[in-house]
Amino acid sequence: MTAVLYGLMIFVWGFSWIAIKWQEGETPTEVSIFYRFTIAATLMLVSGVVFKKLQNTTKRQHLFFALQGLCLFCCNFLAFYGSTHYIASGLTAVVMATAPVFNALHGKLIYGTPIKANFWLGVVVGLSGIVLLFGADLIKANWSIELLYGLLLSLLGTWCFSMGNMISLYNSRNNIQPYTATSYAMVYACIALFFIISFKGLSFDLDTSSRYLMSLMYLAIPASVLGFTAYLMLVDKLGANQAAYLLLITPIIALATSSFFEGYSWTVYSTSGLFLVILGNIITQINVPVSSYLYCYVGKRVKRQRINQSLR
Structure with missing residues (x-):
């Protein structure tokens, strides 16, 4: 069942980023x-x-x-939707792949969840990947303020998403099923959004283009109803860190989709950056500290050299 949920989430959320991009327009x-x-x-x-x-x-x-509604269904999406105005939707998905890092830090601060010894190594590797992903574009665009806005909004959205995960864990620990929590959280998010829209004096008129309406229905039903219910079930079963592990794979689908629909160009830097983001998150998730692998490897090399010297 867990494998099925993982597979469902990877594809549903992988394609959701281009749907978010298609929400741009009159509305x-x-x-x-x-x-x-x-x-x-x-x-x-x-x-x-x-x-x-x-x-x-x-x-x-x-x-x-x-x-939970403010974090998972309101503030984070205001940031994510905003980021796609400045950067490719696939890049926003890559930044969201740092969610396991945020979850580990928040879990330690809020619930006292221990952090593995190799956590910081994974953080350094992952952040290096983000620098590669955005560094080439920043240099090419002469450090465009728009690109920086896109990066900062993506990070803000990921932080809110992680806080929503922590609140979801709290609800689960109080015997609240993910379906119940998600249903009510979405209602409260809608109430908050209604007040924001009214305060800003925005029109509730919808874009009636077929692309907008199709992307809206995709985001509402597969990405929200199925996606968040399945994801929060994984959080309940596996914990926030392990559940967020699926976000390491969704950027591949998101960037591939972005390449096809948005003309995103792959470079040596972006490919290397994506690889490092995924590798960094994998390092933070593995059970055996990387340092022990290095210790064993170096120890075997030294032992082998000593044996060769004694034979001589």
Whole structure:
């Protein structure tokens, strides 16, 4: 079952980044996100009532549902949608691949989850990959402020996403099923977005182009209803760090899609950067510290040299 959820998530979220890019146009970002989660929340609440999937909850639990909604379905998407205005959607997915790093740090600070010895090595490798991915574009664009905005918004969105993971863990530890938490969290996100849209005086009119409407439905149903329910089930089963591991593979699909639809050009730097981001996250996830591998390797080499010297 876990393998099926992983496979589902990789493809559903891998293609979602280009769908986010297609949301650009006449409709403001906040309105696009509002309609996305209004559709998703409605489907989940109706299904939850019909199939009796919604649990009984308390007022205190709704406070955490609201916080989860702000982090997972509001603030992070405002940042992610905003980042695609400045950089290729596939690059935003690559930055989100650092989510396991954020989860490890937040898990340590909030829940006291121990960090493995090889964690910092993985962080250095992963950050080096991001520098390669964005460094060539920054130099080419003379350190364009727009490119920097795209990077910073992607990192902000990833931070919010990670905080949402931490709140989801809290809800799971209080015996709240992911379906219940996700349903109510989406409702609170829609309420927050409604107030943001009203405060900014934005129009609720929708872009009626076929590309916009098709991408909206894809983001609302497969990417939100199926995607977040499956992902938070993985968080509940495996923990935030292991669940976020699937985000290492989605950038490959996202960048491949970006190459086809957006004309994103692969270079030696971007290819090397993507490889380092994935490698860095793998290093942070493996159970045996990398230092022990190095110690064993060096120890064997020294021992072999001593044996050869004694034979001489």
